[in-house]
Amino acid sequence: MLHITEAYNAGVGRAIDSIALLTPDREHHLLWSARSDASPLPDFATATHLPDGVAARVRAVRDSVRRVKPDVVHAHSSWAGVYARVRPLDVPVVYQPHCYKFDDPSTASIVRRAYRAAERLLAARSDSVVVLSAHEARLALSLDRRVRVHVLTNAPTVAVAPARARVGDEVVMVGRLSAQKDPEHFARVAKLVNRLRPGTPFTWIGSGPTSSRDRLESAGVRVTGWLDGDRLVDHLDRAAVYYHSARYEGFPLSVLDAAARRVPVIARRIPAFDGTPLRVVDDEAAAARALVAVLDDEVERLQTARATDALHESMSIAAHVESLNTLYDRYTREHATR
Incomplete structure (x- = not known):
């Protein structure tokens, strides 16, 4: 091949x-x-x-x-x-x-x-x-x-983790800094969440143009650059929730990797996620409300985690x-x- x-x-x-x-x-x-x-x-x-x-x-x-x-x-x-x-x-x-x-x-x-x-x-x-x-x-x-x-x-491209309890407050996204992945949307959501819940950390794992990195960092988002397998797993394991901000997709491996590490996933509503059990949101305000709910309400976190687990079980x-x-x-x- x-x-x-x-x-x-x-x-x-x-x-x-x-x-x-x-x-x-x-x-x-x-x-x-x-x-x-x-x-x-x-x-x-x-x-x-x-x-x-x-x-x-x-x-x-x-x-x-x-x-x-x-x-x-x-x-x-x-x-x-x-x-x-x-x-x-x-x-x-x-x-x-x-x-x-x-x-x-x-x-x-x-x-x-x-x-x-x-x-x-x-x-x-x-x-x-x-x-x-x-x-x-x-x-x-x-x-x-x-x-x-x-x-x-x-x-997924990472090993499957056992079920886990709530970890920290960090919201994570993985992807290239590109128009497709829409880091500007992620930055706006980070600002909205921090108005509702000050001090909530946001991290973007990936790299791309300096201008995109600067806009994220000006919104308080930490940008790590690309992480290899072990470091990616380590960072996902410290995340409280994964938020996927892309405008369009085939089907993102990063979502499956987060699900494999038992990180509750919330995703922007796009056609790639039609028919999946994932929790999806329609706009930035809805994303901010959903993220705050998962961070602060154990019932919301467990419901989102169960939906994420259902996605993982369907893609072995x-x-x-x-x-x-x-x-x-x-x-x-x-x-x-x-």
């Missing part, structure tokens, strides 16, 4: 690492770049850094396919999808958008139409599209009704591995007959 990404340092990288760790009987190769310091895990047979420039990256994909001779190319996120599909390859391409950019409600409609047109053009060169929710499956089929859609049962590692093997087995069989 040849995995391609230009966002290895974010949740996409954690997802790829998880695939390699959970399917060790398969040979995984990585063609990657990152927007900040990152290093691939040693679980890949090879790990090759993408060169700079779109044309050079398209050539690098073709060179890697000739060298590795993979059963399938698995392109993770939109730019990797471009590099792997803009020119036809001699092997099937599985495309996993990790959320479609044209699904961003904050983007101007003309820009969203341009993103959708590009995705529709490239969809014909996808042998399969891997999605993480029913909403994302509908988006994939809206681009090309003929495409094979594989709904991947997602799973065993189901994730079975879903990955179903996806990859098809290409392994086809490769053997080519």
Whole structure:
């Protein structure tokens, strides 16, 4: 399997690492770049850094396919999808958008139409599209009704913790500092909560532009930068509640990781969470009220924790591995007959 990404340092990288760790009987190769310091895990047979420039990256994909001779190319996120599909390859391409950019409600409609047109053009060169929710499956089929859609049962990337009692007062979010994750929304919620409940600490685990970090810090939010597995677990274990502020998603691993560590989750209402048991809120004022309620009312905390546990139970590692093997087995069989 040849995995391609230009966002290895974010949740996409954690997802790829998880695939390699959970399917060790398969040979995984990585063609990657990152927007900040990152290093691939040693679980890949090879790990090759993408060169700079779109044309050079398209050539690098073709060179890697000739060298590795993979059963399938698995392109993770939109730019990797471009590099792997803009020119036809001699092997099937599985495309996993990790959320479609044209699904961003904050983007101007003309820009969203341009993103959708590009995705529709490239969809014909996808042998399969891997999605993480029913909403994302509908988006994939809206681009090309003929495409094979594989709904991947997602799973956390951290170990599951036992049930726990209330811990501290900290509200946490994990993600890249980007418009999609909407750190400005998180900052406004932090200010509202601290008007209702002064001294409530807010932390953002992740990194991105200095301007986004500055706006969070000016709202009293601590920004840690990216944390590796053990440090991420340690910080989640100190959190009282996890609040997911993203405008749109495929399905975020950070929510599953928080659920696995038994942190009660409250999320902004977006289509990715439709049909899940998660507690969702419609706006910043509702988010602030819900967070204060979970922090100050044990009944509210337990109800939110039970909803979070129900999400975790529906997305197990065993189901994730079975879903990955179903996806990859098809290409392994086809490769053997080519």
